[in-house]
Amino acid sequence: MAFISHVPPLEGGNYRVWREKYELVLALSENDLALTFPCPTEPVDPVREENESDADFTARQRDHAEVRMKYDLERKKWDISNRKCLMVARSTISDAIRGSIPDCDTATEYLKKVESQFTGSSKAYANTLIKKLFNEKYTGGGIREHILKMSNTASKLKPMNLGLKDEFLIHLVFASLPKEYETFVVNYNMQPDKWDIEKLISMCVQEEKRLKSLQGDSANLMKAQGKAPQTEHHPKNNNTQVEKHKCKWCKKHGHYQRDCLDFLKNLLKRGIPYEEDPTKRRKKN
Structure with missing residues (x-):
């Protein structure tokens, strides 16, 4: 019971x-x-x-x-x-x-x-399963689970005398994979051997691991190289560069305070001697 x-x-x-x-x-x-x-x-x-x-x-x-x-x-x-x-x-x-x-x-x-x-409902159910198999797409989450899910859907057609051969199901799985697996699919089509579902799962899992390792290496390479410096083009950096050539005495751009004529004149008024040699003047000031 x-x-x-x-x-x-x-x-x-x-x-x-x-x-x-x-x-x-x-x-x-x-x-x-x-x-x-x-x-x-x-x-x-x-x-x-x-x-x-x-x-x-x-x-x-x-x-x-x-x-x-x-x-x-x-x-x-x-x-x-x-x-x-x-x-x-x-x-x-x-x-x-x-x-x-x-x-x-x-x-x-x-x-x-x-x-x-329930003959009518069985036909409708079979139609739903077939559409699901043809429209199924792999979007991540583990390729083993994806293949097992499609295999389970195909197995539901067997009681209705609509069972699919493994070879046909394998091609449906390949059609559901993204572009990253195109080379993998081409290699399978070129070899004379045919796989069963167990072999398909094993090989696809290996290919998934290989693709993930390649994506990881690419990310590490980009991280190691770093981004190109943008100080020369960023507006904020340009303003900072301009501020370095701004005179603190007259507030004008293009020279420093030690080279400012107004500042030097002010020094003369205060009795500070004027050094004509620019090199010595910079060191002194």
């Missing part, structure tokens, strides 16, 4: 989810024998042939007894499984839907009747 409680009631738009949970519950409880194997075939009792001796016929009957015993055991197990599968299926279907499904002797026949009620 704990397993059955995990099966959502079949109401209308959740057939795929219901079917997956239904089969999972029966498998975990080891009651899916009737779903995975056909009903055992009853052996035909031996009939005495013309001119057959009593000893030979007795020997055939003895051999047939073992076959019959094996069949009886297998048929009993299968009947128990079939009854449980039918009970779980009927108990997890809403009353409105269950009333429109005819009774069947086997669980597999009953499930086919249920599936026929």
